[in-house]
Amino acid sequence: MAPSIRWAVGHIGAYAPIISPRFDHLVLIVDACDNVALHLAGTPNNPNMPAMRVEECRGYDLWQLRHLTTNAQLYVCERATLPTTADRGKRRPIPRRRSGMADPLTEVELAMLAAVPEISPPMKRLLAGLWVRMSLRDPGGTFHLGGWFNDPLYRKPGRAHWASDCRLWGYHGRWDLEWRGYPFPDDLVAALTHPVAGITGATATRTSARSWVIRLAEAELHLHDREL
Structure with a gap:
């Protein structure tokens, strides 16, 4: 935890x-x-x-x-x-x-x-890529991260606008991110793995109805959607 x-x-x-x-x-x-x-x-x-x-x-x-x-x-x-x-x-x-x-x-x-744990070089790329793409959008309207704050595409049903229980934690090459609210999980996965605007070499695998893993070299960033 x-x-x-x-x-x-x-x-x-x-x-x-x-x-x-x-x-x-x-x-x-x-x-x-x-x-x-x-x-x-x-x-x-x-x-x-x-x-x-x-x-x-x-x-x-x-x-x-x-x-x-x-x-x-x-x-x-x-x-x-x-x-x-x-x-x-x-x-x-x-x-x-x-x-x-x-x-x-x-x-x-x-x-x-x-208190910050050790972070492997590939994981640093993933976490840095996550941060700089916090407002990434597809000009075609297929996804929009909205600053992790809202949905500029106004899709329904919406999600919680703000949640205090978002967490990012891990060690070396294994980190976990869990959140409620925006962005939509599919938007986040699409942004990180987009063939043009995504992180070069990053791939995504869906592991459950609400979980994904983004891989880059030996690094694994596990995404957990906690929306109620």
């Missing part, structure tokens, strides 16, 4: 994210980017994503974050003001209540990071 470790980042799906992945440089385009960036950074005593820091605020529509332990960058951009804005060149001071680059890792963050 997965322990009760909450990093409090899953609800960013409510901000209609578009994710542009680059190695060590992730771009997250959202509504209300201030809310998302400051939430991801958290505070020294209440980190939502341990080791994440606000590096720079570039106006009202672009926040530059950096992960201390990996040195990876995360840019959080405002959807409504892309590609141009009058405030682009105006810089604001980083709010003191949020974790900045001058703040060292806290004991709380070190404990959270130490």
